[in-house]
Amino acid sequence: MDQVDKSNLPRHIAIIMDGNGRWAQNHSLGRIAGHRKGTESVRSIVEACRRIGITYLTLYAFSSENWSRPEKEVNALMALLERYLKSELKTMTKNSIRLLAIGETGALPSRVRGVLDETIAKTAGNTEMTLILALNYGSHDEILQAVRKIAEDAKMGVIESPAITEESFADYLHTKGIPDPDLLIRTSGEYRLSNFLLWQMAYTEFYFTETLWPDFREEQLIEAILEYQKRERRFGLTSDQLQKKRS
Numbered sequence: 001m002d003q004v005d006k007s008n009l010p011r012h013i014a015i016i017m018d019g020n021g022r023w024a025q026n027h028s029l030g031r032i033a034g035h036r037k038g039t040e041s042v043r044s045i046v047e048a049c050r051r052i053g054i055t056y057l058t059l060y061a062f063s064s065e066n067w068s069r070p071e072k073e074v075n076a077l078m079a080l081l082e083r084y085l086k087s088e089l090k091t092m093t094k095n096s097i098r099l100l101a102i103g104e105t106g107a108l109p110s111r112v113r114g115v116l117d118e119t120i121a122k123t124a125g126n127t128e129m130t131l132i133l134a135l136n137y138g139s140h141d142e143i144l145q146a147v148r149k150i151a152e153d154a155k156m157g158v159i160e161s162p163a164i165t166e167e168s169f170a171d172y173l174h175t176k177g178i179p180d181p182d183l184l185i186r187t188s189g190e191y192r193l194s195n196f197l198l199w200q201m202a203y204t205e206f207y208f209t210e211t212l213w214p215d216f217r218e219e220q221l222i223e224a225i226l227e228y229q230k231r232e233r234r235f236g237l238t239s240d241q242l243q244k245k246r247s
């Protein structure tokens with residue numbers, strides 16, 4: 001942690017947690033045991049981010065496509081989520097972590113929705129870090145919903161075409177008010193975005209690692225942050241322009 005430059009931290013880290021199934025297979029265990037172990041990584045990474053000083057962390061916990069998995073696995077993931085939320089409220093309160101969710105959370109089982117809404121409400125005043133869980137989330141769907149809502153607002157005269165800017169469009173997304181991710185991490189050697197935060201990641205730095213999610217802990221997180229700190233983020237400018245802008 002000492003090697004991390006605190007003056008150049010990614011403000012927002014987004015993670016595609018992948019490889020629970022393969023981890024389980026490598027350990028001759030069932031897939032659900034992999035998700036259980038993956039939940040330990042969630043705990044460890046949330047705590048590490050808080051310690052390091054990351055202010056936003058988004059975790060892709062359940063995609064809208066994940067419903068097609070075997071029913072037993074979907075149920076186990078929902079149960080793990082419910083248990084995680086119940087068990088973490090105390091830590092979130094102690095560490096001043098606010099919980100938010102993006103995605104179609106209305107379609108989650110009512111028990112999960114209940115504990116999710118309760119945790120969001122109980123942590124709403126926390127200010128040190130925001131943990132965002134992407135649940136039943138899909139980026140295409142999010143963008144389409146935003147477009148539909150803008151079309152309705154335009155019809156009602158709430159917004160006019162010239163006022164549809166990058167900034168005002170972003171306000172129609174689930175991530176309204178959340179800064180775009182600076183760093184995306186995907187574990188398990190997969191090189192895809194899988195319908196995750198497509199609008200929000202236009203200028204995000206990508207970091208891919210072979211490590212499977214259940215093995216991804218503070219040490220691996222620090223490696224990712226150190227790699228991020230070596231990169232030059234130009235936002236479409238040349239290096240020279242960037243230097244001048246900074247000086």
Ligand code: FPP
Pocket residue numbers: 017018019020021022023035036038039042059060061062066077080081084133188213
């Ligand atoms: C991908 O691994 C992982 C998921 C689809 C779910 C992630 C869920 C957790 C880490 C646990 C519950 C979440 C929280 C926030 C408590 P995979 O099953 O696709 O792995 P594979 O590609 O190796 O099969």
